[in-house]
Amino acid sequence: MNDSVKNSIFFIFVRDSMRIVSIFIILFLVLYMASFSLGIIVVGIRDWIEASSLSSEAYLFMFKKTTPSSWLEVVDPVALREWTEEVLSRKIEGPFSVFPPCSVDVLKQSDFVEDVVPIYVIRASIPLERPVTITYTVSDAGVARGSSRNSSGLSNVVTMTLRSISEPLMCFDSGKFNGNVLFALFGFSSVTAGRFPQNIGEVVVSRELSERYGFSVGDNIIVDLSFHASLLRHLGVNASALGVDENGLVEVFASFKIVGIIDSYGGIIGEMYIFSFCDYVFPVLDKSLEPVLGLGGYSFSSGDVWPAYLVVRLSPRAFSTGTSLLEALDDVKRSLGLCGVGEDEYYVFRGSPLVSSVRERLKSVSSSFQVATILSWSSVVFAPLVLWALLLKHKTRSLILFEVLGAKPGSIMLSLFIVFCLASIIGMFIGFILSRVFALILVKSVLDEEMARIVVASANPGLKPLAVVIAASVALAFYITWRHVNSMDPSLITRSEE
């Protein structure tokens, strides 16, 4: 078969393919809108069901940056852990309130994170009056790790990180998740040792961190949660009942057990989506947060460990998807800013309904989009293929004509395949752009523009999934085309007679 013949066949199919491209685009948009609406409905129904059965409690622990110290050298770590757990348990069951610092900055995802799921960092700043020295990382063996640091110059920043549901490995439904592999749309992530957390107080750590500090499954990390007794005055609580040291600190230490080690957050392509709502959010100790948390002047590069930045026990359902997330975040800021104390470096935030509200709103909107995105991108793969199969079926007589005229099946297949790829890619690209515009317009109706952009971006599968979608589509199209061309039945020509 010479080139002119191939070109002739290709030319014919290209001319016909314009119609296919149009159909692709229309189909994509229709399916995207339908799946988006379906996602909203599904999530809405689920929220409504769960809202009726869950309490409105929320516990929020805020941890501060850890620095090594020699404190544990004189304290039995086992005794410390037991005491810590006891105190921690007592605190959780008590009445909670917010101990706000003096000022809070809300750093939005768009300021510093590219192409990742939303991470909201609320940075609260407070002046220090004296050095900060107490924080530890130890193993079961009681060996302190890390390096010492002069804490007199330590930054007076407490960081609270809110992570959306879409952040994998941070978010599990403990009632549903039991294995050691987390499945997701585009891949899975597995623990290379141990398992994923299933209870509060359990963490997984990255391999990098594990290797750097020698962490292994079963190790405990002690995290300082101590706060200044003066903070309790605003609550009318007698701090001395909790035990106050000579510096006026109520010493609280949390023990986190390392139950697993992971290689990365993502699956084979680095991004994952999970549907489940979280009952627990577990911290993942990973240096990948450095660019986020480092903006406030922090850096992990000196060997510091940030053992836990947030542990949330969430079960409330008091939220409204129609409320602006920014407004909710502002509520947090206002609430935190009301406190006039703010002269200590230790803070424990507990039972903040405002924060849980923010989180729930974020979860709801974000998960709606993820449902929509997953459905729509699934449709991107399958709809063109179904359409393509139908077109091949209906164009059988034309294809057989080529055979009648003596064209080789390989040339026909090659032409069909190239046309499909062109049509698919053009259709997907245009459909993708239009769908983003559509999504933005839709989300802007319930959120302000800036947050709408963030939420829409959070549902963006990114280039890697797009590449996977296209590759999968092309591969399947090749298979379908190959099967079709090789199964063209010339007897179809005769059936009008027979």
Added chain:
Amino acid sequence: MPIVFARDLSKYIRWKCIFSNLSFTVEKGNTVLVVGPNGSGKTTLLTLLALLSRPTSGVLRVFNVDASSVGRSGAASVRAKRIGYSLQVPVFFENLSLLDNVVLAGVLGGLSPREAKSRAEELLDLVGLRHKKDGKAGRLSGGERKRADIVRALLKEPELLLLDEPFSMLDPEGVDAVKLMLRDYLEKGGTLVVAAPREIDLFKWDLTIELRGCSPA
């Protein structure tokens, strides 16, 4: 060496017997008429001769190529170079011009585009379609499509020409034009196989194959 050799040829489509135990030989320059009622398998036989399908049983060799074992690419090569086939219901690439449709067949048959175009215009002129050569094939009437289809089959001057009910849609002028082309083709030594539902007084047939369904096993 005969152009077509068939012995005990049978064809089933989805367990339905179309015909069975056909034996015949077609030599170069022969005229062959395949007759039979609707559904008797005339078109099926032509698709076998065109190497578009395989016999269920028996022996069929076309240009000494075994129809039972030849691959799709091998069959395509034989068809492209040596066989012209006009379908019972003509199929065109509807969005292409009539001329492009015919030229494409010539190019697939090994003609250069220039040669194919020149010859296509000549033949289309012969059947009264020259004025329609630049219009889309999809706009042709039934009779015009039939004439154009025969032109397309003849363009590469195949050694074996298979025509499936060539006169079914033609008006008298069309029939005369096609007859003229076919006579010219036969004078040049071509081999013609025509399928029709009844006897047609067109040529002196060297062989008539009557299809009457399957013989009892």
